[in-house]
């Protein structure tokens with residue numbers, strides 16, 4: 001067993017990668033490794049990669065070169081989606097000491113330590129993970145992979161098909177997180193609405209089972225596909241104090257023609273009705289959407305349709321992604337690619353719209369009261385947290401606030417944060 005070896009990890013990409021990195025670090029800790037920051041001296045640098053965009057690949061290559069230059073004797077482990085996307089003769093592999101794809105990556109500490117790995121564990125369909133980085137909130141992995149094969153996406157190829165955690169394991173992990181003092185859990189996966197597929201159990205069944213356990217936790221649902229956000233789920237969030245009024249729903253485009261070309265599973269009409277249904281049941285809900293600009297063959301008119309749609313919808317935030325060509329994705333072979341300058345222009349327009357929408361949403365809650373969970377993160381003498389409906393809030397730092405839920409008055413908008421006055425602590 002290694003003693004006093006230093007390991008650092010840098011994670012790119014989705015919340016699932018972050019949850020998995022946290023679990024990998026715990027395994028290193030159990031083997032007496034010292035966990036250090038990626039900017040410090042380490043014996044092993046782990047890069048947990050993402051390959052969703054060409055920019056993510058570029059960042060990974062830069063990180064590998066940075067480590068090689070700064071610390072030539074250190075070993076490098078490249079893990080995650082990019083590895084599954086690399087050709088066998090890729091020059092990156094020469095620069096790494098370990099390259100583990102999604103199937104093996106969770107066993108990196110065992111592999112480094114040459115520990116025997118039971119074949120059945122190695123081939124297990126679902127590998128659990130949760131994060132405990134900030135001691136207040138945890139991203140809990142409940143599902144992995146995807147069966148949808150949207151035309152622009154490589155995830156089904158690099159992470160494999162949809163699979164889910166056992167419900168008893170999720171309940172055990174929630175007990176563990178409560179014991180650790182965690183106050184908020186975000187259910188995370190690649191396509192979480194697909195939870196339980198092939199098991200005769202739905203995502204809504206899971207949420208209703210959890211809601212009956214009365215955990216002392218706040219829950220959030222991470223990104224969920226529009227066609228899988230059922231009435232049952234909306235009703236549960238509307239009626240429960242434990243499930244936060246916060247939805248992240250990937251729309252991806254505002255034109256039916258492009259949605260069809262992307263092979264998405266809903267129409268604009270369905271999506272609009274869904275958003276109004278949520279706002280009718282939960283008027284305070286924070287709704288964020290992912291959108292892609294510059295998908296092949298996106299015309300000015302398609303883009304204008306998307307802009308007009310988003311401008312009028314009661315949504316609070318947009319995650320804007322310029323389309324990125326990925327060799328594994330079907331859209332790589334599509335015609336009529338959109339030039340980079342037009343993608344940039346369109347991204348800028350939607351990012352500006354998103355800022356306006358967020359500001360409007362935040363402004364509409366000024367001078368109202370809300371409940372905030374304070375995080376361990378401190379900056380410039382301020383402590384930060386989120387309201388139930390995902391408004392970013394700050395107040396003057398007080399160490400006693402960490403991991404407490406306070407009733408606050410939302411007083412003043414300062415850039416993209418609301419400064420709050422504490423009324424009283426709840427827990």
Ligand code: SF4
Pocket residue numbers: 146147148149150153154155156190191225
């Ligand atoms: S739903 Fe589509 S975009 Fe999302 S992971 Fe699956 S294939 Fe990719």
